[in-house]
Amino acid sequence: MAKSVALIFVFSLACLYAQNASTATPRTPDGKPDFSGVYEWPKASSGERCRCSATVFDRNLMSPLKPGGEPFLEKPNGDPRHDEPRNFCMPAGFPSGMLSANAVQFVQNKNYLVIVHEFQRMTRVIPLDGRPHRKGLEPMYYGDPVGHWEGDTLVIETTNFKRWGLDDYYYTDKNQYRMHSDALKVTEHISWKNPKAVAYRMTIDDPKTFTAPWSEDFTMAAKPEWDSTGLYEYVCEENNRCPGGKCPAP
C-alpha cells in the first residue's frame, strides 16, 4: 500500500513538472521573459473594426477630445499626398504601422529588443539598458523608444513624434484620418499571456488632442510556424504603379 501511494505521489509530481515546463514563461539567460519569435500583428478581442485588414483603435476607449484637439479628425483636401501619403510609399509610422496586418518579429537580448514589422519593414531598436531618451532629435515617424522591466512585463515608452496618422481608420471613413499630434507619447506593456500569445497594451497619451491618456489591450498570437520562412521583403517603391491614383497605361 505504502509503495503504491509513493508511486502515485511521484507520478503526480512528474505530471505537475511536465505541465509547468510546457507553460513556463520562456526566459533569456539573465532571467527576463524572452519574447523572441514571430507573431501575428496585434489584434483586439473586441471593438472597432476597420474597413481594411489592419487593427484600428476603438473610438469608445478613447478619452474625449480636448478643446483644440479637433485636428485629430483630419479631413481630406483633395491632394493625395495629404489625404493618404502612404500612397506614395511614405511610412505608416508608429503606432499605425504596428497594427498593419503583417507578421512581426521580436529579437531580444539583454540590452535591446528589436521589433521588425513586415509592413514597410518597420524596424524599432529599443534599448533596455536604462538609458534615457535621446535629446535634440527632430520629430520622427516612429519616435524614440526606451524600455524597462516591471516584473515580467516589458514597458516601452516612445516619444518625439511628428504629427502623423494614428491608425488606418481612414479606410473606414475618409473624413476621419485620425492624426496624433507631435506631443504623443505611446507606452507599450508586453507580457506573456499564455504559451501561445503575448498580451500587448498600448497607452496613448496625447495631451494636445485628448483630455487624458487612454489604453487598449491587444493580443499577439505567437507563430513559431512562420519562423522558418521569416519575414518577407517589403519594398513599397518596387512597383508602386499608381501613386496618388495615377496609373500608367497597361
Added chain:
Amino acid sequence: MKLRSFVLWLAFASLSALPLLAHHSFSAEYDDSKPVKVTGVVTKVEWQNPHIWFYVDSKDEAGKVTHWAFSGGAPGQLMRRGIYKEVIQPGMTVVVDGFRAKDGSNNANGAKVTFPDGRQVFTASAEDRIPEGKK
C-alpha cells in the same frame, strides 16, 4: 485534376477568406460605380510589392486587342499562406471582375478571377469592393 493543380487552386481560392492589406485606399484609386468584366489571356504577372499586378489581353469579336492591368494583394502575405506566383501564370485564360481606375485607364482592381473550369477566386484586398456584393 492533378494534385499540383488542385493544391494551387486551393491556395488561390483561400484568398477569398483572407484579409489582405492594401497600403493604399481603394476609394482613392478605383471607382466602385465602374465595374468591369474582362475575358482574356494573362500576358504578364508582376509578383512585386506593394501589390501584385497581372496583365490581361482581351480580344473583341472584330479581333481588336485591349490591354488591361489588374492589381491584387501583397506578395509576402500571399506567400506566407503558401500562395506563390505559379498560381497565376502567363497564358492562362481568365475572366476578371473588378473596378476600373478612377483615371479612366484600363487599370483596375482585380477583385474576382474565374478560370475556364469554373473556379472562382478573389484577389481583392480586404477593404476593396467586390462585384455583385460578394466577398
